[in-house]
Amino acid sequence: MLSAGWWAERVGPWWPAACARPSLRPWSLEDLLVRRDAMDSLASCDAAVLICREESDLRSLLRIAAHLREQGRPGLAIVEAWASPWAQRLGAAGLIVLPAHSEPGVLAGMLCGLVANARSRRELEEQASTSDIVQARARSWLRRVDEELHMAAKMQREMIPRERPDPGVLDVGAIFRPLWHVSGDIYRFWPMGDGRWAFMMADAMGHGVRAAMAVMIIAHELCLDHLPHDRTPSEALKRLNAAMCDHPSEALRFATAICGTIDLSTGTVDVAAAGHPHPLLVRHSHVRQIELDGPVLGVFPDAEFAQSTLTLVPEATLIVHTDGLEEAFGSVPANLGHDQHAEGNATDRARRALLRFSDASRRVQDQLDELSTELDDQYASLHRSDDVTVLGLRRSER
DSSP states (O other): OOOHHHIIIIIGGGOOTTSOOOOOOOOOHHHHHHOHHHHHHHHHOSOEEEEEOOGGGHHHHHHHHHHHHHHTOOEEEEESOTTSHHHHHHHHTTOEEEETTSOHHHHHHHHHHHHHHHHHHHHHHHHHHHHHHHHHHHHHHHHHHHHHHHHHHHHHHHTSOOOOOOTTTEEEEEEEEOSSSSOSEEEEEEEEETTEEEEEEEEESSOHHHHHHHHHHHHHIIIIIIOOTTSOHHHHHHHHHHHHHHOSOTTSSSEEEEEEEEETTTTEEEEEEEBOOOOEEEETTEEEEOOOOOOOBTTOTTOOOOEEEEEOOTTOEEEEEOTHHHHHTOOOOGGGOOOGGGOSOHHHHHHHHHGGGGOTTSOHHHHHHHHHHHHHTSGGGGGOOSOEEEEEEEEOOO
16 A cells, blocks of 8 residues: 555655654555454554555455544545546545645645644544543542432431420421531420420531531530530530630531520520521511520630520410521512512511411421422522521420
8 A cells, every 4th residue: 555665755755844754554455454453553543545556446445445434544545547436436435535646745745734633633532531531530429429418418317306295295397408418507406304395506607518517516515515404505505605616626616506495384485596597486477586695606705695585375486597598588580570478578578488387276397398388489499598497396285
């Protein structure tokens, strides 16, 4: 197909100086059709030059052209009979066809261009191959991260309280809607003995795994260490805050929390908060905010947390929530009209949604399930920016 003599005579002396000279691998037509290594070499070449002298070689040349096309390699056919039909068939097979009497400079320039283009293409193929490997590893890593996050989410949900008081004494329900896999919110309620139950809720700064780990630590501290049966909620928050300020990790900073106790025999609720949204008392189609003062946790070591005492009568519902609840009832674009449910700010819309808890004849969890469905119908549900957690507590008639 290509001989060293043809190269030295027709191409070599006119090869452009700016183009690196290629190495030659001469093969005869017979070798290409018979020897496996010869045909395989076409897959690794930068360009193939086919010198065609007889029409009888057309079938074999077309086979070689098809192989080059499959391998994505360019080919140049040098033909004696430029105007012959078989020369045109070689062109239709994907080869660049030039007459044998072409100027040496034209041949050299054409081959130089084919070689340079092939080398650029080979570099792109290598880069693409490397990119494919990197992407495959990235996909594998992302799958692993996703699996780990799903496992973390499962573990966090399994830590949500399962032991609940007798609904005939204290009816408790909750909404727990993480923004992503895991939540930066958490809540707990647990028996303290002597007919009392405790509850808490915390919201760490940020989202994701870091926030989730922070609130799990806070919940553990409040539940087990800082709110035993002989300590008040305000004292528990003060002790927790001091511990967080002394903690070396920056993750335990800027968290809000609320905790309280309920005496089921009297309905007395003692509650204190640290920068957390105020709890709400829903009764007789009215929503009353329980004012609580206290800074966020983990900032001021000597902070004080005011405590409030109220009476939870059987027909009232105490609602404790994170700030994600009001954000879920975010602003509604003006072009959506003036539906009465969309009027007012996010706080107004959230308060109206909570009026359903005025009906003390229904289970708290059923009403919270309806509230969760209503959250899905909000305009802001399409682009939520925070976790949503709501805890409802209602003391039942004895």
